[in-house]
Amino acid sequence: MMEGRKKEKRMAILKAAASVFSREGYEKSRMDDIASTAGVGKGTIYQYFNGKEQLFQEMIKEGFDAFTEKLEQEIQVSGNDVKVFKKIIDFSFQFMEMNKDIAKLIIRIPVTMDYQTVEWVHIKKHQIIKLLADLVRQYGSSEVDPLVAAHGFLGMIVSLVAENVFLQKKYELDAISEKMFYIYANGILP
Amino acid sequence: MMEGRKKEKRMAILKAAASVFSREGYEKSRMDDIASTAGVGKGTIYQYFNGKEQLFQEMIKEGFDAFTEKLEQEIQVSGNDVKVFKKIIDFSFQFMEMNKDIAKLIIRIPVTMDYQTVEWVHIKKHQIIKLLADLVRQYGSSEVDPLVAAHGFLGMIVSLVAENVFLQKKYELDAISEKMFYIYANGILP
Amino acid sequence: MMEGRKKEKRMAILKAAASVFSREGYEKSRMDDIASTAGVGKGTIYQYFNGKEQLFQEMIKEGFDAFTEKLEQEIQVSGNDVKVFKKIIDFSFQFMEMNKDIAKLIIRIPVTMDYQTVEWVHIKKHQIIKLLADLVRQYGSSEVDPLVAAHGFLGMIVSLVAENVFLQKKYELDAISEKMFYIYANGILP
Amino acid sequence: MMEGRKKEKRMAILKAAASVFSREGYEKSRMDDIASTAGVGKGTIYQYFNGKEQLFQEMIKEGFDAFTEKLEQEIQVSGNDVKVFKKIIDFSFQFMEMNKDIAKLIIRIPVTMDYQTVEWVHIKKHQIIKLLADLVRQYGSSEVDPLVAAHGFLGMIVSLVAENVFLQKKYELDAISEKMFYIYANGILP
DNA sequence: AATGAATGAGCGTTCATTCAT
DNA sequence: GATGAATGAACGCTCATTCAT
Numbered sequence: 001m002m003e004g005r006k007k008e009k010r011m012a013i014l015k016a017a018a019s020v021f022s023r024e025g026y027e028k029s030r031m032d033d034i035a036s037t038a039g040v041g042k043g044t045i046y047q048y049f050n051g052k053e054q055l056f057q058e059m060i061k062e063g064f065d066a067f068t069e070k071l072e073q074e075i076q077v078s079g080n081d082v083k084v085f086k087k088i089i090d091f092s093f094q095f096m097e098m099n100k101d102i103a104k105l106i107i108r109i110p111v112t113m114d115y116q117t118v119e120w121v122h123i124k125k126h127q128i129i130k131l132l133a134d135l136v137r138q139y140g141s142s143e144v145d146p147l148v149a150a151h152g153f154l155g156m157i158v159s160l161v162a163e164n165v166f167l168q169k170k171y172e173l174d175a176i177s178e179k180m181f182y183i184y185a186n187g188i189l190p
Numbered sequence: 191m192m193e194g195r196k197k198e199k200r201m202a203i204l205k206a207a208a209s210v211f212s213r214e215g216y217e218k219s220r221m222d223d224i225a226s227t228a229g230v231g232k233g234t235i236y237q238y239f240n241g242k243e244q245l246f247q248e249m250i251k252e253g254f255d256a257f258t259e260k261l262e263q264e265i266q267v268s269g270n271d272v273k274v275f276k277k278i279i280d281f282s283f284q285f286m287e288m289n290k291d292i293a294k295l296i297i298r299i300p301v302t303m304d305y306q307t308v309e310w311v312h313i314k315k316h317q318i319i320k321l322l323a324d325l326v327r328q329y330g331s332s333e334v335d336p337l338v339a340a341h342g343f344l345g346m347i348v349s350l351v352a353e354n355v356f357l358q359k360k361y362e363l364d365a366i367s368e369k370m371f372y373i374y375a376n377g378i379l380p
Numbered sequence: 381m382m383e384g385r386k387k388e389k390r391m392a393i394l395k396a397a398a399s400v401f402s403r404e405g406y407e408k409s410r411m412d413d414i415a416s417t418a419g420v421g422k423g424t425i426y427q428y429f430n431g432k433e434q435l436f437q438e439m440i441k442e443g444f445d446a447f448t449e450k451l452e453q454e455i456q457v458s459g460n461d462v463k464v465f466k467k468i469i470d471f472s473f474q475f476m477e478m479n480k481d482i483a484k485l486i487i488r489i490p491v492t493m494d495y496q497t498v499e500w501v502h503i504k505k506h507q508i509i510k511l512l513a514d515l516v517r518q519y520g521s522s523e524v525d526p527l528v529a530a531h532g533f534l535g536m537i538v539s540l541v542a543e544n545v546f547l548q549k550k551y552e553l554d555a556i557s558e559k560m561f562y563i564y565a566n567g568i569l570p
Numbered sequence: 571m572m573e574g575r576k577k578e579k580r581m582a583i584l585k586a587a588a589s590v591f592s593r594e595g596y597e598k599s600r601m602d603d604i605a606s607t608a609g610v611g612k613g614t615i616y617q618y619f620n621g622k623e624q625l626f627q628e629m630i631k632e633g634f635d636a637f638t639e640k641l642e643q644e645i646q647v648s649g650n651d652v653k654v655f656k657k658i659i660d661f662s663f664q665f666m667e668m669n670k671d672i673a674k675l676i677i678r679i680p681v682t683m684d685y686q687t688v689e690w691v692h693i694k695k696h697q698i699i700k701l702l703a704d705l706v707r708q709y710g711s712s713e714v715d716p717l718v719a720a721h722g723f724l725g726m727i728v729s730l731v732a733e734n735v736f737l738q739k740k741y742e743l744d745a746i747s748e749k750m751f752y753i754y755a756n757g758i759l760p
Numbered sequence: 761a762a763t764g765a766a767t768g769a770g771c772g773t774t775c776a777t778t779c780a781t
Numbered sequence: 782g783a784t785g786a787a788t789g790a791a792c793g794c795t796c797a798t799t800c801a802t
Contacts, residue, residue, distance in 0.1 A: 040788085140379065155349025233763050423779085423783065532725075559718040568709075
């Protein structure tokens, strides 16, 4: 019971934090603003988090973990097929579409964020890259360098997600996804 | 003469700004720090720029313009050959390697920057994408969507440049460039 | 019974308050800390006291009253002899040694304490001074001003008690007491 | 010139600090208040002092140093006579009368003040006590313990100064001084 | 033109107090 | 009665900007 209430309030604060941080950026975000967005008093935030910085970190970590976890599930349920890359693109587009706040913040972790968090994100990102590199090894030509290919794949996705997330221009994500997969699979040469 | 002196001082401030902003991030950078790095008094900056925000904008704009300008030259001097993409990758790597300060800031324009600057950067980026899309139309298969391909290309470059710029891990850029070009040209499939 | 329980809890809070206030000073003491030291919930304190300030006042008052009461007893049981001053010194040293928390706070009532409490302490102090002045009148030379002599006596005691209470340097209180009494009785001149 | 201006402003801040700290106590004093009392902006204080704590320390130190310095002069110019104790009492009364702000603070250094400052004050106080003990050795009976006598002397002075400083009751300091000297010299016994 | 001392708006955080359970 | 989660007023300090020199 009690536990449920506390979990709920914690989630409300995290959600408000994601919204405000993503709209204002870390430095310009005010704890006041996050508190009133979450519908709690300013002091309440400090019952759940040590301070602004830890609040930011927790939010990023939970968001990124949710993405990674679901991405891994997605990969596992996909059959043994190169189409897994298409699935990944689709999933990424959908996840980021549904979690724009977190997406914005993950794509551009403030350069000034403490070294620990930056490093944490870096490690997480490389876990994803390793995952992708393994898939490239499995389905790709032996001519391609798996790590470079994985990096490139992630870069492509991020570039298009960013376009969608930051600029509020709606693309037909399905069509884009298909086209991007084609390019990644076959290259641009005739 | 006088003009020359002023230009010099302006450049000194811009250079100092790039260094400090890139090291500290926009919000944590202090005008004091930029002034002493530039070797001028704090008040002097306000003789050349309206304030912190405009200083940041001018710096970004000049940096990005320099990149775009030289990129266009590079494209024009490159022969009529698909190898132009390889040249672009090489050029990007080199430019970013030599202008890491600007590179960092361009890659992660603070989310908080005013809408005008974000929009300005967006327009500039799309000029580059159009340029790239034209090249795709010229040398690529008719099966690929030129805009998506251009986006993907830029994403790949940025992803690898970011790795190099932020993490101080030195890659052998030449080798990476070659591998990336192969993937972009032929895709990952066997 | 109920009454007994309440009294006990009240005493526990007062004791905890004396300990914390004396260790941290009035302003730096936190009600949280006092509550947990007393082994009660934070809200419980407010069932027994109006707030932080009143808690402090009650504690001081009870401590001071205990001192004055016992001091008066001590004086009454002492025979009709100038040695009563020696007894007073001994008693003060012993009392303060056993109630260091209260001693610290009485010696240095925070300047910020509300005027009422300061005035209350002042009145109590002057009751003691009157008591002492009467003794001076009784046993001292007619040349000395009883009030000034009483003030001086108290000052001497406080000065030495403070040294002992604040600095944790253990003096041989008996020896000191003897020496101080000699000086007060005979003066420093040969 | 410039130096003069800066020194003046520094002094103005120190004076305002003494006034506010002595009226409100350390913790309740607000930097805002000190600034406006000094007639400067809040930020200006931070150009001259590192923060609230250092401001308090500097003020105490300069005040105490001024007292000690002048006290030593007073002792030296006093002839070789037991009357030096009378001079010390007079001087102390006068100094504290003219520097009530500092006097209040010296008498009751907040218990919570950082250990360094408390220790610094303690050392200074013991320098004075040594000075007094030497005088007792010089002019007093061989029967008295010089250190205890010095402590007692200081205690007497402080007790009466405190009465005067805190309670704004004006005594005829000259008369008190004479009476106190008599007691200290001859004791209270007939 | 160049400077840097002065300024004060702005914000993260603490903690005494309240009140629903 | 007893509790402790929630609250928000309060304050020290920072730093972009101004302006007298």
